[in-house]
Amino acid sequence: MPWRARGRRVAEATPNTADNSVLLEGLVKRFGKFTAVDGISLTVRRGEVFGFLGPNGAGKSTTIRMLCGLLRPTAGRAVVAGYDVARDPEAVRQHIGYMSQRFSLYNDLKVMENLRLFAGLYSVPQRVLRERMDWALAMANLEGKEDLITGTLPGGWKQRLALGCAVLHKPPILFLDEPTSGVDPIARRQFWDLIHAMAAEGVTVFVTTHYMEEAEYCNRLSLIYRGRMVALGTPSELKRDGMHGELLLVDCTPLGPALELLQSAPAVLDAAIFGSALHLVVEDAASAIPLLKQYLAANNVDVQRMERIHPTLEDVFVSLTTGHGAAEEHKA
Amino acid sequence: MNWMRMLVMAKKEVMQILRDSRSLMIVIVMPAILVLLFGYGVNLDQKRIPVYVWNQDGSQQSLDLVWRFKASEYFRVAAEVDNEKALARALDNGDARIAIVIPWNFDHRLQTGGRVAVQALVDATDDNTANLAMGYAQAVVQSYSANVQVAWMNQRGLAMQAAPVSVDTRTWYNEDLESSAFIIPGVLALVMSVIGAFLTSLTIAREWERGTMEQLISTPVSALEIMFGKLIPYFVLGMGDTVVAALIAIYWFHVPFRGSFGTLLASSAMFLVVVLSLGFFISVIAKSQFAASQIALLVTFLPAFLLSGFLFAIEQMPKPLQVMTHILPARYYVSVLKKIFLKGTPALMLYADLIPLAVFSVVLALLATRSFHKRLM
Numbered sequence: 098m099p100w101r102a103r104g105r106r107v108a109e110a111t112p113n114t115a116d117n118s119v120l121l122e123g124l125v126k127r128f129g130k131f132t133a134v135d136g137i138s139l140t141v142r143r144g145e146v147f148g149f150l151g152p153n154g155a156g157k158s159t160t161i162r163m164l165c166g167l168l169r170p171t172a173g174r175a176v177v178a179g180y181d182v183a184r185d186p187e188a189v190r191q192h193i194g195y196m197s198q199r200f201s202l203y204n205d206l207k208v209m210e211n212l213r214l215f216a217g218l219y220s221v222p223q224r225v226l227r228e229r230m231d232w233a234l235a236m237a238n239l240e241g242k243e244d245l246i247t248g249t250l251p252g253g254w255k256q257r258l259a260l261g262c263a264v265l266h267k268p269p270i271l272f273l274d275e276p277t278s279g280v281d282p283i284a285r286r287q288f289w290d291l292i293h294a295m296a297a298e299g300v301t302v303f304v305t306t307h308y309m310e311e312a313e314y315c316n317r318l319s320l321i322y323r324g325r326m327v328a329l330g331t332p333s334e335l336k337r338d339g340m341h342g343e344l345l346l347v348d349c350t351p352l353g354p355a356l357e358l359l360q361s362a363p364a365v366l367d368a369a370i371f372g373s374a375l376h377l378v379v380e381d382a383a384s385a386i387p388l389l390k391q392y393l394a395a396n397n398v399d400v401q402r403m404e405r406i407h408p409t410l411e412d413v414f415v416s417l418t419t420g421h422g423a424a425e426e427h428k429a
Numbered sequence: 430m431n432w433m434r435m436l437v438m439a440k441k442e443v444m445q446i447l448r449d450s451r452s453l454m455i456v457i458v459m460p461a462i463l464v465l466l467f468g469y470g471v472n473l474d475q476k477r478i479p480v481y482v483w484n485q486d487g488s489q490q491s492l493d494l495v496w497r498f499k500a501s502e503y504f505r506v507a508a509e510v511d512n513e514k515a516l517a518r519a520l521d522n523g524d525a526r527i528a529i530v531i532p533w534n535f536d537h538r539l540q541t542g543g544r545v546a547v548q549a550l551v552d553a554t555d556d557n558t559a560n561l562a563m564g565y566a567q568a569v570v571q572s573y574s575a576n577v578q579v580a581w582m583n584q585r586g587l588a589m590q591a592a593p594v595s596v597d598t599r600t601w602y603n604e605d606l607e608s609s610a611f612i613i614p615g616v617l618a619l620v621m622s623v624i625g626a627f628l629t630s631l632t633i634a635r636e637w638e639r640g641t642m643e644q645l646i647s648t649p650v651s652a653l654e655i656m657f658g659k660l661i662p663y664f665v666l667g668m669g670d671t672v673v674a675a676l677i678a679i680y681w682f683h684v685p686f687r688g689s690f691g692t693l694l695a696s697s698a699m700f701l702v703v704v705l706s707l708g709f710f711i712s713v714i715a716k717s718q719f720a721a722s723q724i725a726l727l728v729t730f731l732p733a734f735l736l737s738g739f740l741f742a743i744e745q746m747p748k749p750l751q752v753m754t755h756i757l758p759a760r761y762y763v764s765v766l767k768k769i770f771l772k773g774t775p776a777l778m779l780y781a782d783l784i785p786l787a788v789f790s791v792v793l794a795l796l797a798t799r800s801f802h803k804r805l806m
Contacts, residue, residue, distance in 0.1 A: 165647050167805045186803070190649045201644035205448045206441065217437030218648040262644075 118143045118270050118301035119164060123173035126159050133159040135324035136173065141303055141317075143269075146296045148315030149305040150414070156324040157305040158198055161274045164303065165195045178270055194263035198274040198305075200255050202262060204248030208239055211247055211262055219266035233261035236291060253284025260291060264300075271295065273304040277311065289314045309411040320414055327417045332410060339413035342366050343382040345389075347375040348402035355398045362392055367419060371412075374402075378416060430657075434650050438658020442632070446662060452628060460620045460670040464677045467616045468609050471740070478562050479507040481516055481525035488536035494547070494573050498529065503565040520552050527551045527562045539577055557745065610685065613678045614770040615739030615763045618700065620674045622729040622759070624667040625704030626711070630725035632659050633712035633801070646803040656801055660705045667701045668694070678770070687773025695776070696769070696783060699790045700762040704729050706793035713800045733759035738767075758789040 119141035126134040134156040141147040149157045162168040164175055166186025175182045178192035202211045212230050221229050234240050237257035242250070247258065256276055264271065273292070277285040289311065296302050296316075304315065312318050313332050320328040320335070328339050349355045356375060359368040364385045367378040379385040382405040393400050408416075446452045480498060484491050498504045507525055510516060519525040530548035532538075538545040549566050553559035636642035645655065675693065678684045708725055715721035733739060736750065737759035743751055754760045761782040768774040768782075776783070 162805060167643065167647060167803075169804065187649060187651070190647060193647070195644070195647035197640065197643045197647070199640040199643070201640040201642075203441070203445065203641055204639070205445055210441070210444060214437060214441050215648065217440075218434055218645075218650045220431065220434065220649065259644075 118145070118178060119147070119303055120176040121160075121164075121173070122175070124160065124163060124170055124175050125172035126156070126163060126168060127171045132324050134163070134170075137319075137321075137324075137326050138173075139319055139326065139329060141301060143301055144296055144299045146292060146302045146304065146314065146316045148312050148318040149303065149321060150307070150309070150312045150315075150318050150410070151305075151321030152307055152418075155321040157307075157321055158274050160321075161195075161272050161303065161305055164189075165193060165272055166190055192269055194266070194268040194271045196256075196259050196263045196271075196273045196276050198278065200252075200259060202247055202255070202259055204246070206247055207244050208234075208247055208250070208258060209243040211258065212265065215262040216265045221266050229265050229267075233265055236264075237261040238287075253280045253287070256280050256284070256288060257291070260288070264295065268300070270301045270303065273302065275305055275307065277306070277308065285311070309409065309414065312410050318410075320417060322418045328413070335413050336408050336410060340378070340408050340416045342378045342380050342416075343385075344406050344408045344412055345377040345379060345382060345386065346371075346402065346404055346406045347377060347389075347400065348373075349375070349393060349398050349400045351398065354396075355393060358393065358396050358398065359389070362389065364388055367416060369415065376412060430651065430653055435654040435658045435661075438650065438655055439661045442659050442662045446666075452631075455628060456624060456666050456670065459623055460674040461677060463619050463623070464613060464616050464674050464682075467612050467619075468678070468682045471609075471612055476502055477505040478503060478526050478558065478565070479524060480504045480562075480566075481519045481528040482506055482509045482531070483511065483513070483516055483528065484509060484531045485511075485533040486531050486535040490536045490539055490577075491531045494531060494535075494570070495529075497569050497573050498566075501565065501569055503562075504569070516550065520550060523552070525552070526555075526558055527566060529566065539581070542581065557741075609682055610771065611767070612740060613682055613684045614766040615737065616678070617671055617674050617697065617766055618733045618737060618739060618759050618763050619730065620670050621667055621697065621701055621704050621762075622733045624663065624670050625701050626708035626725040626729035627722060629660060629663050629705050629708030630712045630715070630721040631718050632663075633709065634715050634718045634721040637716045638718055643805065646805075652801045652803050653798060656709060656798060660709060663705055663708075664698075664701055667705070668697065671697045671701075684770055686770050688769030689776065692776040692779070693766075693769050696762060696765045696779075696786060699783070699786045700758060702790035703758040703762075703786070703793050706790070706797040709797045710793070710800045713797075729759070732757045733763070736760065737763040739763045755785075758786060758793075761786040761789075 121137050121139050124134055124137045125132065137156075137160060149160065151157050159168065163170050164177055164182060166177075166182045166189045170183055177189045180188040180192070182189050203214070206214065209230070212233055216226055216230060234243065237254070237260065239254060239258060239261070242254070247255065250258065260273070260276065263273075271292075276292075277288050280288065285308075292302050292304065293314070306312060315332065317331050318329070318335060319326050320339075328335055330338070347355070347359075352370065352373070352375065356368055356370060359365050359375065359377060362368075364379050365377050366380065369376050377385075377389070379389075386403055386405075390400055390403055446456065482495050482498065484495055495506065495509070499506045504527075508515075508519070510519070516525070516528045516530070520528055528550040530550070532545065532547070535545055535547075547570055549563065551559045551563055633642075636645060650658075671694075675686070679686045707729055711724045711728070712721045715724055735741065736743075736746070736754050736757055738754070739759070743754050743760065746754070765779055765782045765786070768779060
């Protein structure tokens with residue numbers, strides 16, 4: 098509403114949030130009986146590339162939409178750029194750029210017309226308009242494509258244009274909801290280079306993804322599962338500490354029967370097929386390896402290789418979420 | 430309200446309309462098609478109504494009366510029969526809309542100076558036609574009766590030059606009794622319903638459907654700026670279409686235009702605000718283009734078509750429907766249109782229609798502004 102006073106910064110009132118670009122405190126969103134986001138608390142620092150990692154339906158988009166003031170939180174609070182998202186969504190919107198999961202520029206407008214529209218909506222001043230649009234075009238690598246109808250562009254170009262439209266007004270905080278879904282790997286790589294270039298200029302980037310390899314590009318990560326945060330840290334911290342037990346790689350034949358055997362083997366906490374091999378989680382690798390080799394050999398499984406490896410983010414994620422799932426099923 | 434942002438929205442909307450051939454067709458072709466359709470296609474004039482005659486008398490006098498029915502352009506004597514059964518059957522199966530029974534003592538009663546009644550049986554399933562047929566039949570019989578009276582008096586040497594009383598009808602406002610003159614002004618209400626409600630009902634729903642709304646509401650643009658930005662182009666188009674439709678009516682169909690063009694524009698603007706607000710409101714609630722367009726047609730086009738007095742006179746509707754028409758903005762607009770075109774009623778005397786129209790436009794516009802929020806749920 099135009100007559101409402103400009104938003105008040107709440108940062109001054111709560112000094113501990115002053116340096117943080119994004120602050121979540123027990124954020125909850127319920128849709129009827131379904132709890133999409135279940136009490137997430139975290140802070141994102143200025144200039145950080147913060148990843149929100151989780152499977153589809155984990156509550157990533159719902160969280161990001163609350164942070165952009167598009168959904169009202171059911172409980173808890175979120176402060177973005179110093180403004181409370183529930184009380185001052187308009188003030189929040191002045192300070193953020195948002196790229197929604199689904200491509201949401203106007204397909205029937207030309208590249209330039211989309212840029213001009215969003216520049217206008219963000220009130221980019223006339224004197225810097227030309228410069229900002231040229232910059233966005235250059236960043237999106239769309240120079241010379243100004244007059245193409247947006248709907249005719251390939252997926253990767255569209256994503257870059259969407260990013261360009263979201264940053265025309267130089268927002269200090271950028272929210273990207275699965276920005277690279279449906280984009281080929283090379284375009285994805287280029288996109289992440291853009292994100293890091295922006296972060297280097299001091300822009301805080303809050304990005305959701307369900308690609309594990311993309312998560313490695315983030316400075317810090319939060320793993321989300323069923324609306325809850327199951328882990329928080331840098332990718333290396335998560336890989337080091339996120340897993341209970343140690344990880345073994347097993348190359349063996351036949352794979353199927355071996356998996357069945359290992360799932361019920363006493364020392365094994367978890368076993369899963371990983372590509373053409375098996376990943377096992379055990380309490381202690383050194384003591385487990387000889388035992389398991391013996392056990393498999395006794396059951397006519399030919400083991401080519403069995404060694405301790407460093408977990409990937411995916412291993413950590415699987416380990417954390419299966420633990421959760423089991424706990425929850427147990428409760429039920 | 431930031432005017433620049435609103436203008437940016439409006440500009441975007443115009444570009445989208447220009448690139449969407451379907452919208453463009455509706456905007457450009459629809460008014461002309463509607464006016465031509467109703468100008469040429471709909472004819473409420475009743476002529477050559479089929480009539481059955483049972484002449485029980487068969488005298489010269491009675492044949493004379495039958496001949497008058499035959500001579501009238503309003504009737505077509507389909508058959509002459511000699512029993513009631515045949516009459517009933519003809520009325521039942523629609524061969525006759527009206528049946529005339531001339532009693533056996535017709536001539537005798539007239540000769541002796543008595544009164545005689547001619548019976549008319551009317552198929553009133555279509556009460557409009559029935560009323561017309563009754564009126565025409567009465568006119569035929571009355572003029573015949575006047576002649577008989579004069580002849581009878583002359584015979585007796587009583588000086589009497591003409592019937593004592595006669596009804597001399599003079600139609601005002603639509604002198605040629607052309608139904609097109611009655612219908613075409615109201616077509617403007619239909620044109621506006623299509624441009625205003627139907628097209629705008631798609632605009633917000635389309636943004637939801639295509640996902641563009643999410644991006645739009647993540648920017649600082651306000652709900653009001655979005656609304657005005659979207660409606661202003663349609664307002665301009667709607668006014669343009671009104672003028673085009675009015676010009677076709679006046680210069681192509683020669684519908685008389687006796688009022689002021691200013692009043693026409695002012696009342697059209699009010700009605701346009703009504704339908705635009707409704708269309709916007711529907712678009713906000715429906716969230717899908719298909720549902721929105723169906724609802725828009727249901728709440729604006731259909732009432733404008735059926736209950737506004739555009740085609741069917743409100744006075745002839747059943748009482749409950751008549752009462753219902755008071756909540757239809759189209760009713761007031763159609764009434765204004767007919768008065769401006771045919772009667773040339775000055776604006777001040779149109780207050781009974783203009784005030785409700787103004788109230789509706791303000792209330793619905795407010796409702797529309799309240800309906801849209803920048804939230805996903």
